[in-house]
Amino acid sequence: MCWQEMETGVGQIPERARAVIIGGGVSGCSVAYHLAKAGWTDIVLLERKQLTSGTTWHAAGLIGQLRGSANMTRLAKYSADLYVKLAAETGVETGMRQVGSISVALTRERHEELLRQATVARIFDVEVHEISPAEVKARYPHLNVSDVVGAVALPLDGQCDPANIAMALAKGARMRGAQIFEHTKVTGVTKVAGRVTGVDYIGAEGEPGHIAADVVVNCGGMWGRDLAEQSGVTLPLHACEHFYLITEPVEGLGHLPVLRVPDECAYYKSDAGKMMIGAFEPKAKPWGMGGIREDFMFDTLPEDWDHFQPILEHAMNRMPLFETAGIHTFFNGPESFTPDDRYYLGEAPEVAGYWIAAGYNSVGIAGSGGAGMALAHWITEGEAPFDLWEVDIRRAQPFQRNRKYLRERVTETLGLLYADHFPYRQVETSRGVRRTPLHAHLKARGAVFGEVAGWERANWFANEGQEREYRYSWKRQNWFGNQRAEHLAVRNGVGLFDMSSFGKIRVEGRDACAFLNRVCANQIDVATGRIVYTQMLNRKGGIESDLTVTRLSETAFLLVVPGATLQRDLAWLRRHLGEDFAVITDVTAGEAVLCLMGPKARDVMRAVSPADFSNAGHPFGTAREIEVGMGLARAHRVTYVGELGWELYVSADQAAHVFEAVEEAGAEHGLKLCGIHTLDSCRIEKAYRHFGHDITDEDHVLEAGLGFAVKTGKGDFIGRDAVLAKQEAGLSRRMVQFRLTDPEPLMFHNEAVVRDGKIVGPVTSGNYGHFLGGAVGLGYVPCKGESEADVLASRYEIEIAGVRHAAVASLVPMHDPKSERVKG
Numbered sequence: 001m002c003w004q005e006m007e008t009g010v011g012q013i014p015e016r017a018r019a020v021i022i023g024g025g026v027s028g029c030s031v032a033y034h035l036a037k038a039g040w041t042d043i044v045l046l047e048r049k050q051l052t053s054g055t056t057w058h059a060a061g062l063i064g065q066l067r068g069s070a071n072m073t074r075l076a077k078y079s080a081d082l083y084v085k086l087a088a089e090t091g092v093e094t095g096m097r098q099v100g101s102i103s104v105a106l107t108r109e110r111h112e113e114l115l116r117q118a119t120v121a122r123i124f125d126v127e128v129h130e131i132s133p134a135e136v137k138a139r140y141p142h143l144n145v146s147d148v149v150g151a152v153a154l155p156l157d158g159q160c161d162p163a164n165i166a167m168a169l170a171k172g173a174r175m176r177g178a179q180i181f182e183h184t185k186v187t188g189v190t191k192v193a194g195r196v197t198g199v200d201y202i203g204a205e206g207e208p209g210h211i212a213a214d215v216v217v218n219c220g221g222m223w224g225r226d227l228a229e230q231s232g233v234t235l236p237l238h239a240c241e242h243f244y245l246i247t248e249p250v251e252g253l254g255h256l257p258v259l260r261v262p263d264e265c266a267y268y269k270s271d272a273g274k275m276m277i278g279a280f281e282p283k284a285k286p287w288g289m290g291g292i293r294e295d296f297m298f299d300t301l302p303e304d305w306d307h308f309q310p311i312l313e314h315a316m317n318r319m320p321l322f323e324t325a326g327i328h329t330f331f332n333g334p335e336s337f338t339p340d341d342r343y344y345l346g347e348a349p350e351v352a353g354y355w356i357a358a359g360y361n362s363v364g365i366a367g368s369g370g371a372g373m374a375l376a377h378w379i380t381e382g383e384a385p386f387d388l389w390e391v392d393i394r395r396a397q398p399f400q401r402n403r404k405y406l407r408e409r410v411t412e413t414l415g416l417l418y419a420d421h422f423p424y425r426q427v428e429t430s431r432g433v434r435r436t437p438l439h440a441h442l443k444a445r446g447a448v449f450g451e452v453a454g455w456e457r458a459n460w461f462a463n464e465g466q467e468r469e470y471r472y473s474w475k476r477q478n479w480f481g482n483q484r485a486e487h488l489a490v491r492n493g494v495g496l497f498d499m500s501s502f503g504k505i506r507v508e509g510r511d512a513c514a515f516l517n518r519v520c521a522n523q524i525d526v527a528t529g530r531i532v533y534t535q536m537l538n539r540k541g542g543i544e545s546d547l548t549v550t551r552l553s554e555t556a557f558l559l560v561v562p563g564a565t566l567q568r569d570l571a572w573l574r575r576h577l578g579e580d581f582a583v584i585t586d587v588t589a590g591e592a593v594l595c596l597m598g599p600k601a602r603d604v605m606r607a608v609s610p611a612d613f614s615n616a617g618h619p620f621g622t623a624r625e626i627e628v629g630m631g632l633a634r635a636h637r638v639t640y641v642g643e644l645g646w647e648l649y650v651s652a653d654q655a656a657h658v659f660e661a662v663e664e665a666g667a668e669h670g671l672k673l674c675g676i677h678t679l680d681s682c683r684i685e686k687a688y689r690h691f692g693h694d695i696t697d698e699d700h701v702l703e704a705g706l707g708f709a710v711k712t713g714k715g716d717f718i719g720r721d722a723v724l725a726k727q728e729a730g731l732s733r734r735m736v737q738f739r740l741t742d743p744e745p746l747m748f749h750n751e752a753v754v755r756d757g758k759i760v761g762p763v764t765s766g767n768y769g770h771f772l773g774g775a776v777g778l779g780y781v782p783c784k785g786e787s788e789a790d791v792l793a794s795r796y797e798i799e800i801a802g803v804r805h806a807a808v809a810s811l812v813p814m815h816d817p818k819s820e821r822v823k824g
């Protein structure tokens with residue numbers, strides 16, 4: 001059956017539905033398909049024009065399975081598997097063929113990246129082969145391989161007809177009862193008391209209407225941002241022009257795998273005897289800044305040969321047939337891009353019942369199958385099927401709604417998809433939006449900044465006269481020596497970090513304590529001034545948040561969370577507040593945080609403040625107000641680097657003064673300014689977990705090795721039953737710390753943990769242990785029915801870019817295992 005013949009919009013638009021899906025591109029069709037498959041048959045999809053008429057109809061149709069992490073790969077693989085079966089299920093031909101794909105490297109650095117990706121593929125069970133330039137030539141006779149350094153092939157990657165994939169999903173949804181109405185534009189999402197109540201629309205005849213619904217899903221593609229904005233929902237995306245070119249038929253082309261030449265920003269695909277080349281140029285053209293024309297439907301954008309020329313020139317050398325083949329189509333169409341090149345899924349923190357699946361960064365066809373499945377699961381079951389933090393809408397920052405910011409950033413993110421994905425790579429556009437009160441001070445002292453959640457953070461400090469730029473590499477980068485000096489200062493002397501980007505949340509009110517004790521696993525009902533390290537768990541015992549809670553008074557608490565998770569944590573707290581009487585306030589910008597860490601931290605504190613910093617006067621895990629210089633601070637005796645130290649929370653207006661006072665007092669003790677890279681290398685030696693990498697909502701708190709922070713005896717809390725159940729059943733896997741015995745290789749994350757010769761999982765995070773003398777990483781090891789001794793009795797290696805390196809394993813932190821230094 002031809003997709004254009006499919007019936008849509010027959011019958012009356014209902015006045016009520018369980019869910020309304022806005023947008024009939026591949027995303028909306030997939031969400032509808034999966035909701036219907038999950039048994040939600042009373043659902044309606046509204047499309048302002050015709051199905052697929054936005055971005056979906058003109059996609060190139062590449063279906064790759066390999067992504068940067070286990071769960072993203074799981075979703076992409078799910079899509080590929082689904083699309084293979086969809087035609088038989090729905091009768092709509094999808095054109096899906098598993099032609100395989102090849103990625104070639106033209107530089108050693110890129111080759112290293114490809115080999116690292118191949119290791120990732122092996123961890124996630126995606127079939128992959130490393131192939132030589134000669135093998136590439138054998139599979140792609142038209143290709144010039146004279147400068148190809150190496151390549152990898154994924155035989156089960158595919159290509160498809162994108163519009164028909166969407167139509168098949170729509171058909172599958174309708175077969176299960178979903179209703180689809182075209183030429184019906186949603187004009188607004190209605191809400192009452194922060195919860196969705198339905199949508200207003202204008203129908204095909206111009207008639208206004210309303211559908212009452214508890215669940216609304218914004219699948220509006222590049223229209224999604226403005227639609228969300230109307231409801232006060234943050235959905236930061238912006239369209240860019242996206243190009244490909246198709247030749248006239250080329251004789252004897254045959255069936256070729258999809259080919260990616262990322263070093264030339266290009267991909268190639270053969271279809272129906274023609275050759276296609278698509279571009280991921282380094283500087284893209286944003287589109288639709290002034291809004292999108294009302295009658296936009298199956299539109300194309302104007303050709304821009306000048307813009308495409310550099311890509312085409314490379315193509316003529318790479319595949320000389322482009323010199324002679326005539327041009328059949330020059331295509332330019334808009335697609336949504338996001339500030340971090342990852343799409344958005346999940347419930348908007350601002351409005352309950354407002355869900356999102358949008359912003360696909362040119363992988364919406366490959367991504368939507370899995371994304372639709374995951375979102376439907378999330379909506380119907382109330383929780384995500386597995387950790388989706390990478391694409392979670394709660395990572396979006398409110399300021400990212402700003403269109404100038406978005407417009408500038410997406411010029412870069414499109415091209416980044418094919419750029420070298422070096423570790424620690426920083427974005428270059430739209431910088432400087434969020435600065436700490438100490439930014440200028442740090443800059444003047446050599447700080448080289450990186451960006452997280454819009455925050456400019458000092459990542460490392462350049463020496464006098466040293467270039468203040470990153471020189472990226474898969475090997476030691478130009479700041480390795482700076483990190484080493486900072487790291488050793490923290491271990492042997494004293495270092496000062498600006499951690500003002502920490503998220504800070506005040507929870508106050510009559511029920512604040514009871515509320516926090518319900519959402520946190522540790523005992524929060526402690527004496528005023530005590531600091532509690534804890535996790536917020538979900539019902540499965542997975543970790544939703546990793547934080548400290550400081551009791552400021554009988555009824556007031558300060559929660560400190562990573563800057564990147566603040567919106568997520570606020571949303572989790574607000575969602576679980578229920579009838580408890582407590583006020584939750586984001587106070588992040590009000591206080592700067594200076595972390596003074598190292599064995600000499602006490603000496604510096606004594607020099608800058610008259611307070612008592614002895615163990616008796618200021619014990620570990622407590623906070624109190626102190627005088628610093630001529631100002632005041634709240635000193636928290638905690639650490640994330642595994643040393644004696646204090647975190648100074650300073651009112652933003654006094655931050656610069658306190659910084660100067662500490663700096664001056666620290667001079668005679670060798671105080672060194674330190675960056676985030678050093679924070680990370682120190683914390684990994686101490687095996688402190690990092691949320692989003694080592695611990696996620698999928699990782700059980702006991703398996704993460706954080707049982708010491710769980711108090712099942714305190715009474716009920718979210719996740720308690722799952723903790724008790726796991727205690728009863730025993731652990732299935734355990735977090736283990738690894739150190740490479742060879743001091744040379746580096747671990748970042750996603751290297752493979754190899755146990756007795758067999759890959760058992762990824763390294764969840766890694767950095768260089770300058771004090772321990774080698775790369776250090778964390779990772780989970782399966783251990784069903786095994787004792788700790790059994791786990792440690794194995795032989796461990798870490799596979800990096802295909803090479804296996806011997807590793808030492810430990811279940812206790814390799815640095816300061818008894819926390820003697822921390823409590824010193």
Ligand SMILES: Cc1cc2nc3c(=O)[nH]c(=O)nc-3n(C[C@H](O)[C@H](O)[C@H](O)COP(=O)(O)OP(=O)(O)OC[C@H]3O[C@@H](n4cnc5c(N)ncnc54)[C@H](O)[C@@H]3O)c2cc1C
Pocket residue numbers: 022023024025026027028046047048049050051052053054055056057058059060061062063162184185186187219220221222223224227242243244331332333334335357358359360361362363364365366367
């Ligand atoms: C040149 C090019 C090549 C590409 N190649 C590939 C590829 O090879 N592989 C791949 O995976 N991806 C590819 N993509 C990306 C892919 O096409 C998109 O990611 C995907 O189509 C996005 O789907 P969507 O449903 O989110 O958006 P859309 O298809 O744009 O759907 C959104 C729909 O919402 C409707 N809508 C908006 N507002 C409203 C409203 N208020 N009421 C009702 N309806 C509304 C719109 O009319 C539209 O139909 C490519 C994109 C381009 C431009």
